[in-house]
Amino acid sequence: MTDEERKFERRTFLAGAAGAGGVALAGAALPGTAHAHGNGESIALVAPVTPADPQYPDLVMGLNNRWTATPDSVYVVDSPNQVAPIVRRAVRRGTKLTVRGGGHGFEDFVYNSEVETIIDMTNMNRIYYDARMKAVAVEAGAILLDVYEKLYQTWGVTLPGGVCYSVGMGGHVAGGGWGWLVRRNGLIVDHLYAVEVVTVNAAGRVNTIIATRDRRDPHRDLWWAHTGGGGGNFGVVTRYFFRSPGAHGRAPSQLLPKPPSKVLSSFALWSWSTMTEADYIRLLQNYASWHVANISPDSPTREVTSLIQSFHRSNGEIHMYAFVDSAVPNAQQMLDSYLAHLQNGVTPAVFAAQSTMPWLQFCKLTGTTNTLNNDPTLRGEYKSAFMKNTFTTAQAAAIYRAMTRSDINNPNLNIVISPYGGRTAAVPNAATAIPHREAAYKLLWQAQWANPADDAANIAWARETYRDTFADTGGVPVPNDQTDGCYVNYPDADLSDPAWNGSAFAWHDLYYKENYRRLQAVKKAYDPRNFFNHRQSVELPS
Known part of the structure; x- marks a missing residue:
């Protein structure tokens, strides 16, 4: 020192x-x-x-x-x-x-x-009720599992945040915040009342601002920018304050959603040894068509949540997870109907099981036991896509080719197909900075490996298979009737590179669509020196 x-x-x-x-x-x-x-x-x-x-x-x-x-x-x-x-x-x-x-x-x-x-921020992690704000305060370093435990064990409520237990709230919320309850309760930002941000003005003066969603708040645009504008753009977030729209009272138990007391969950496993190309394409299209048909925020089926994690053939397995609140009417029937639709015309799963477990136990099980999401020794390359419509046969076939390529042997390679729609679709695109409210489901490419010597092969797999899947639109999922851009919380520097983005849509159009101009105005107002920046940060208006 x-x-x-x-x-x-x-x-x-x-x-x-x-x-x-x-x-x-x-x-x-x-x-x-x-x-x-x-x-x-x-x-x-x-x-x-x-x-x-x-x-x-x-x-x-x-x-x-x-x-x-x-x-x-x-x-x-x-x-x-x-x-x-x-x-x-x-x-x-x-x-x-x-x-x-x-x-x-x-x-x-x-x-x-x-x-x-x-x-x-990792040690700045308090979670408490703030009486002046009439909201639950969460410091930016708190991780998701700590938030879920404190909210549920203390007040019987939750936030519809992410799955992986150790994700920090600071960036997760700023990027929109998707999770298991997305169809039931929307995104985490749909419950954000206020944000505390340290900013730098044109004179270099440092200010700490609390911006709320209140219509008369002069800093409301700064709150809006943190409902999906992404981290590292406008200042340093120190605290979030959560209170659901329309919630009243001073008791935290009245201010946020109550999760299911218990969930009826289902797990299925398919073996690549019995999966033909036709089976695989049918499985993907079945998943997609159910979510497109059940996108409505008012449908009882918004209680059903499911994702598929398709590993590369070298792993041997394809996983499916689904659950429903066990207390809602016709819970078993809704789950069975979904599973029947998913498996229609597909080779039978080699393993399937159902169980009922308490909500917090389910969060811990799914959030802590996935080694790939929590291993600090792995290297990674990631890509994303929002989808409005069912996979075309060409898209599903491209994903099949990605999963069966013989020039790479990494059992960690996978694509996650995860739910959207439901209550998320009840919010207009412009109401929050995250604009993908018309999407029915989304995709995440994950290439993970340990040895730096394997960088080139694994990065190439992610880049080439992603480009192949969206070959008809310049190699990326452009906003149109079929696809709907990319998720800013799964950032991808290749979207800025013409070698991998051959579309007419810039990276910021894929993340933010029509909301980008407003984000630029917020940038000019609160970070006019562009002090907070990275290689895909919101740019100052020209």
Whole structure:
């Protein structure tokens, strides 16, 4: 540690007592307010981790081992009021700053060769009821399983967030937040009341702003930008505040959705040894046609949720998961009807089972037992697509070819086909920054491997099979009657590369469609210096 850093740490320690009241002040902030911070550095409450510190190697990489960084400083914060001084310090010194939430970023937006300062949110993870906001506050470093446990065990409620247990709330919410309850309760941002963001204005002044969905809030556009605009674009999110639209009262148990008490779940496994091309195409088209037919937000079938994880032939298996709230009328009948539709004309599964289990147990089972989603030693390449209509035969055949290519032997290669529609479709495209409300289901390409020597082969598999699937539209799922763009929480730098995106749609049109111009206006208003940026961040308007 340098002399300057020791002095900074000393100032940090001395500021602890004086700054203690800052937490209470921040917690009492009113909706639609902005707090400007002074220019002194002495109110910072955390010292940097530097390359000389033993914990440094673990703090300069995320879950995707392809991406690492060599920053001068990593600040592991544990309170929202610690963030603004670090941002101010980076602004004054002109250093490149990025933010880690849970570390699940697919691309190099946080960890890259240019970053000089990283704010690590993982210890800033409190979840509590904020009486002034009449909302449940969740700090940006909280991970999904901690959120689910606290909300359900304490108040009997939940948020319709993601499946993987260790995803951080900071980026997950900003990107829209898809999960198991998407058809039943919508996206996580459909329940977002407010967001607290540290921003930098044109003069380099650092402000902490609480922006709400209230129509009269002067910062409402900043709230809107965090309902699917993606992380790393407008400032540093420190806290989210959740209260469902139309919810009233002061008890947290009245403010958010109640999940199923128990779920009736089904699991099926097909073997590639018995799966023909015709069977496979029929399976994919059956899944897609059911979701297209059952997209309505008012249909009772919105209670049915299902995904398929199709592994490469070298793995040998294709998995299907489905569940329904066991307490809803005709739960067993709805699940059986879905399963019959899915399996119609397809070779029988070699294994199938149903069980009933409590909601939180189901979340833990599906969120913690998938090694590929949680292994910190793997490298990865990812791609996504929203789908409005049933797979064309050409698209389904292309996915079959992807899963049966003989020039690669990696049992980790897979494509996940996951549900959309239901209550998600009740929200207009422009009401949130995430615009894919007309999609019926979505796709995720996942290539994961351990050895850097295998980078080229695995990246090529993802790129080539994705391009093959959407060959009729320039190699990407352009917004049209069939496809509907890409999911910003599954970022893909190749969308910016003409070698892989041969369409007339730029990367931002695939993520944001018509909402991009409004996001640019928010960028100009709250980050006019483009201080917060990465290689696919929202651009300032020209």
